[in-house]
Amino acid sequence: MLNADVSRRRDDAISRGVGMQTQIYADRALNSEIWDIEGNRYIDFAAGIAVVNTGHCHPKVMAAVAEQMGRFTHTCHQVLPYESYIRLAERLNAAAPGDFAKKSIFVTTGAESVENAIKIARIHTGRSAVIAFGGAFHGRTFMTMTMTGKVEPYKKGFGAMMPDVYHVPFPQEVHGVSTADAMAGLTKLFKADLDPGRVAAIIFEPVQGEGGFYPAPADLVRGxxxxxxxxxxxxxxxxxxxxxxRxxxxxAMHGYDVAPDLITMAKGLGGGLPIAAVTGxxxxxxxxxxxxxxxxxxxNPLGVAAAHAVLDVIEEEDLCARANELGSRLKQxxxxIRSTTPEISDIRGPGFMVAVEFADPGSKEPDAGFTNRVRLEAQKRGLILLTCGVYGNxxxxxxxxxxxxxxxxxxMDILxxxxxxxxxx
Structure with a gap:
């Protein structure tokens, strides 16, 4: 079986709306390595977009899921509940930042967790308006798509967005956007367009993901x-x-001196299985x-079992310290590379959530073409990279x-x- 043959079948069978960065079809994976259906080996620097933080097929995660599969795979917690769901909620309530009583709910996807956080904020406050930031990514459902601060490919052509959602600038030091600019945007919004007494929630990413890995400055979070x-x-x-x-x-909010009211989570929680949560x-x-x-x-019981194992692995293998070590080595x-590459305009990110931004050395304009060449050259050499950013650079x-x-x-040598x-x- 060849990648090209499967790709042709894909074109006939799958909606083109499901975008694909590569035509490499995975066959098996272990930790940081993936082998495709042709037997080619790749080092995975995508991790399913920060899903398998604990690596592909971590033995502890696999064992936990297998053990749960032998008991039951689904009952619907609202019909026949199970203790593991409650115990995972207890662990997240204790682990999430904030010295106050917390509770949790579990859903299936990141977009669902964000949708439910907005529902909770609205019913708690009795208000409807929501403020998000330019460059943000919150999902592809209509509400989360509306809050996402990037038009293409997420909003383009899908018609009117949901009402009562507003955007303000997000700090991007490399592009001259400061915390003061962001806070001024909020002030202007409250003066010109929106009574703050109507606002249910302000939502932000501590590090913008799809937007370009821009960390939220501490003074913005405090503001x-x-x-x-x-x-x-x-x-x-x-x-x-x-x-x-990561x-x-x-x-990430453990790195700030304030706590949010609600936290949405998914991706890395399940170690490869679909599970998401809101804790607050x-x-x-x-x-x-x-x-x-x-x-x-x-x-779902399988996702819950995986999540328990993921939390165990993070603690037992001290993955927070490992993330800081790897991130430091990557930045170094x-x-x-920057010393011989004037196209690199910025290197940033906490822990092992690091990004490099490319711009034309002369005009200083974002250079998406150069960025994509780096990605494709790496792929040819067996390294899977992801791009992001409003400008794709x-x-x-x-x-x-x-x-x-x-x-x-x-x-690193391939990069x-x-x-x-x-x-x-």
Missing amino acids: IRKLCDEHGIVMIADEVQTGFA TGTLF RAEMMDAAHPGGLGGTYGG RLEQ VVRFLAPITIPDAHFAEA EASVAAARQG
């Missing part, structure tokens, strides 16, 4: 917290991509009436935090060779 406290607004941290050791702490202040989480939250597959190597590095040192070193090849056109 959002202050505004929320002043006006009775719910502060939501979208940690779908940043969560579970940034060097269990949640108990009084807010209890605002909804019974039956108002949930879903048929929400907190990128700085070395950022490479984001999301390797499993469990990647062996030898594979990491191999990937350096790929950048050099991209410079040659």
Whole structure:
């Protein structure tokens, strides 16, 4: 079986709306390595977009899922509940930032977790308006698509967005957008278009994912917290991509001196199985009436079992420290590459959530073409990279935090060779 043959079948069978970055069809994977159906081996610096932080097929995760499969795969927690769901909620309530009583709910996808956080904020406050940031990504459902701050490919052609959603600038130091600009945008919004007394929630990513891996400055996070406290607004941290050791702490919000009211999470929680959650202040989480939250597959037993194993692995293997170590080594190597690569305009990100941004050395304009050449050159050499950013000029590095040192070193050599090849056109 060849990749090209499967690709032709894919074109006939799958909607073109499901975008695909590569035509490499996976056959098996282990930790940071993937082999395709032709037997080609790749080092995975995508990790399913920060899903398998604990690596592909971590033995502890696989064993937990297998054990649960031998018991039952589904009952629907709203019909026949199970203790593992409750125990996972207890663990997340204890682990999430904030010295206050918390409760949790489980759903299936990151978009669902964000949708439910908005529902909770609205029913708690009795308000409807939501504020998000330019460059944000929150999902592809209509509400989360509306809150997403990037038109193409997420909003283009899908008609009118949901009402009562507003965007303000997000700080991007490399592009001259400061925290002061973001806060001024909020002030202007409140003066010109929106009564803060109508705002249910302000939602932000501690590190913008699809938007370009721009970390939220500490003064922005404090400013959002202050505004929320002043006006009775719910502060939501979208940690779908940043969560579970990726940034060097269990949640990225552990790196700030304030806590959000609600946290959304998914991706890394399940180690490859679909599970998502909202954790937050108990009084807010209890605002909804019974039956108002949930879903048929929400907190599926297999996903719950995987999540318990993921939390165990993060603790037992000290993956937060490992993320900081790997991120530091990656940044050092990128700085070395930068010395001979004027196209690199910025290197950033906490922990092992690191990105490099490329721009034309003369005009300083974002260079998506160069960025894509780097990605394709790396792919030819056996390294899977992801791009991101509103201008498509950022490479984001999301390797499993469990990647062996030898594979990491191999990937760094491939990256350096790929950048050099991209410079040659």
